[in-house]
Amino acid sequence: MGKRRRVAERRGKRPAVLGGMVTVVVGGAAFGVYALYGGGAAAEDRTATTAADHETPQVRTGPLTAAEVTGTANAFLTSWQQGQIARAAAVTDDAAAATSLLTGYAEDAHITGVTLTPGTPAGGRVPFAVKATVTYKDVTKPLAYDSALTVVRRAADGKPVVDWHASVVHPELADGDTLVTGESGTPPVKAVDREGGELSAAEYPSLGTVLDGLREKYGKKAGGTAGVELRTVRGEASKRKKVSDKTLLELSKGKPGTVRTTLSPTLQAAAERQVASRPRASVVVTRASTGEILAVANSGSFNVAFQGSLAPGSTMKIVTSSLLIEKGLASADKVHPCPKYFTYGGWKFQNDDKFHINGGTFKASFARSCNTAFISQAPRLDNDSLTRQAQQVFGLGMNNWSVGVPTFDGSVPVQSAAPMAASLIGQGGVRMNPLNMASVAATVKSGTFHQPYLVSSEVDGRTLATASRAMSAGTLSQLREMMNYTAAYGTAAQAMSGLGPDFGAKTGSAEVDGQEKPNGWFTAYRGDLAAAGVVQAGGHGGDTAGPIVAALLRMGG
Template sequence: MRTGVKIAAGVVGAAVVGAAGLGAYNLVDAVADGGSGARTKAAPVPTGPPSASETERTARDFLAAWAAGETRKAADLTDNAEAATTALTGYREAAHVEKVAFKQGAATGAKVPFSVTAEVVHGKQRSTWTYDSSLAVVRGQTSGRPLVDWQPTVVHPELTEGRSLRTGTTQAAQITAVDRDGTELKVSDFPSLASVLPELRKRFGEKAGGEPGVEVRVEGGPAGSGDGQAKTLHVLSPGKPGRLRTTLSAAAQRAAEAAVAKHDDASVVAVKPSTGEILAIANAKKTEFNPALSGQTAPGSTMKVVTSALLLEKGKASPGKPLPCPKNATYGMTFHNVEESENPGATFAQDFAASCNTAFVQLAGQIPDDALATEARDVFGLGLEWKAGVPTFDGRVPTDSGAGKAAAMIGQGRVQMSPLNMASVAATVRSGSFHQPYLVDPALDGRELAKAPRALSPAAARDLRSMMRLTALSGTGAGAMAGLGGDVGAKTGSAEVDGQSRPNGWFTGYRGDVAAAAVVPRGGHGGDSAGPIVAAVLRAG
């Protein structure tokens, strides 16, 4: 019987709804309004800027939720809950912030400053990180609620769009770089090492016994924004610096720095012929690019050292053999000497010492097109893959024919070298064989140094040393090398460059077991511009 009542009531209800649709709605409204019979009107959505009290309360509630680890609650108090959730989660998980507290400051209009005290934990490292930030409170466009205007900078002022916070070990351990005798090498003392020391840190920090530090960093950024460089915001641990012994000589480096500083643009490198150890690297211009090691320009007549080695070994010339030096010579095109000098009765050694271009051009037809490139690679190691411990350009001598071959013989055309390459060329003559230049002992990281297929023939090495000595004592290098004494050798060069009113000045030479080469862009004659730089380094070495 009770069941029948329920069914009847249900039927009656359905009939009411079906018979009087509008009346049914009125009935519902009346029930909802407590039986008054009048419909409740929705409250109007607030507009206009949030009041001072709304701003203060919203900021307080947001910061309290963030501090309590209630990420979703904090995000719901912003006008972009999804983005806020991602950022606040990353703050806890990627930045490793275990606990955070805030001190809210007085609002200025809609802006509320606050200070942050964060406890960052990474492995065994724990540190307190403090900084200041701010937020702004705005009115929700649809809800009318006061909300935090979400921006990544709320988390940290450096956290701009597309960037993220991360706590982790540094990419490389710090190093204390020292010279061959244990003297510390600081950029403040040796400015030219500003681009070298970071590279050494990156490659050898941990191998030298260093331990990476732990840092909070801001990383990333939209493509093309210029914000891609990581920036350290807080250091949990500086790590342990490794001690890296280099092949540099503080005395030679100091002399090199002083010598290039006399020019607006100049570069020099010194090496030890018997081993290939790099003793000094200096550039007048202090930029990230290191022209002393990585420059790629025509070496001018300093290339005649390599060309002479080829001619001597092929039997096409000898020091005392007559080889006239005319004003002009033609091989594919017409070549001339500096100041159009000439010496009809010259010997090959005198041509070399006076840097006669035309004498060398006259012999271009007597050597195969690939002979100079082969000599440069097989004897002087040019173009092989050098592994110096820092980035280097390793020389380029392309195979060429016609005028290109003749130009290459005098260091023009497509031949390209750096001061490091030409210092190594002089060192190879001095020692008789190629020793790949290096800045850090290869035993530290197991590098295999480049090896030239063969040594310079003993007869050619002897003849070349005598010709370079003649150049240093009475040829074009005599002015720069005056007073050095001992076992010396030199070769000057002036490399013409399209669009330059003055050629680049080059000089390479050795004294005992130190060889060096320098270039002065637009310096003119190499003996006058680059020569004194090389002599200063040889004197110190």
């Protein structure tokens, strides 16, 4: 008996070999001996085989432990650093995508000597620093940037894995994008303002994406020669969002060609200062009579001013008013209903603070931004009435603007019932950005739609978008009267104080689900300038976007 016990004890201390890795069981706990993995989840996967291993595996649940997060992150980063792509990809929840991008990182982007240094985890997120070398032919440059990964439980078995996205490899990448080093597909450009001064993102921070767009469109046409660079190459998803390629590292300089823009250096500088004073603010200034874009600025990195897609709120009532006046459903100086509530399509609509106007004119309802004055006309409109008005008169929603850089050209989809009614006040499915709404104000001021542009069509012979018809003289006159009244006495009066008499404006507040305050909108014209701005989650447009727009209109130009 004693002999059998000693044999069993000796057998209990024999090492178990798992997948070529030696594991020693001591005191009932398994400790993995391995060169690559740093412990945690990876080590747990290499414990000694027991009878339980032959049972149906249990799906792990519950929050990730610190050991699981650090172990998984270390496994991925160590394998990537050592060039063991398949092993690194196996630690993610999308091995195929990870393998493709990590392989391209070395072979297409020519990045070598990678050193990855993890930082302090925060929950499942692990930041890390990247240092490497980019080499193309006889040109070499160091590369350094910060990135992060997130560890999650895999749905199938609960195993901790890296939640795979292209941004893990580089924060400038979206899923489907890749990295490439080589002679740039497009030569660099030197963008200049309307007076010939060079435009740079260092001086004008808002112009980063604009300059990228100018290079993409005009690099091959401006007479420059290509250099060597590490750059992003956008995938289909990014292209659909009109995101431009981006240079991440310049290994050797090309010779830039010159592209002249319509931007005003004084207005651009002022616009930068204005948006810097408020978070999530965007603004555009145009010349009403021509469509020239004189300034564009955003306080965030995304170009909301050109590419944003937001409900415009009551600024859309300019377009709706032109429709109602043309159809004889409203007239500026005639009495028009503004009840406290109006129900249509099963939705009950109301005004801000539930106000109502008894016996007031349509102009008064417009100036005070009465929602029900517009909603009440929904039963007398066709489902596509607003869509056709926006397209035919204001040039919106046809995806055919050719500005010179990528833009979103507004969307006014055909809707029915309650969503159609909501679209009359700039909610529902209507989506705009400051460029679109500046163009709306400019159309009222000039009397006809002029497609906004940043680069003259004479540079490349492209065709600018046009509207199929203009408003009648009577409709235009009433619309100008209403916008002028709003700027002088309505919700826009405080912001537009002292800018009259040749001015007009409209405020807007757009509710967003899950957002405490609405997006504040403001669009206006003064003289030959038209502008629009939005402050997301800022509150009422007259108080937020209004001062930004008015300050720029006050400068003239």
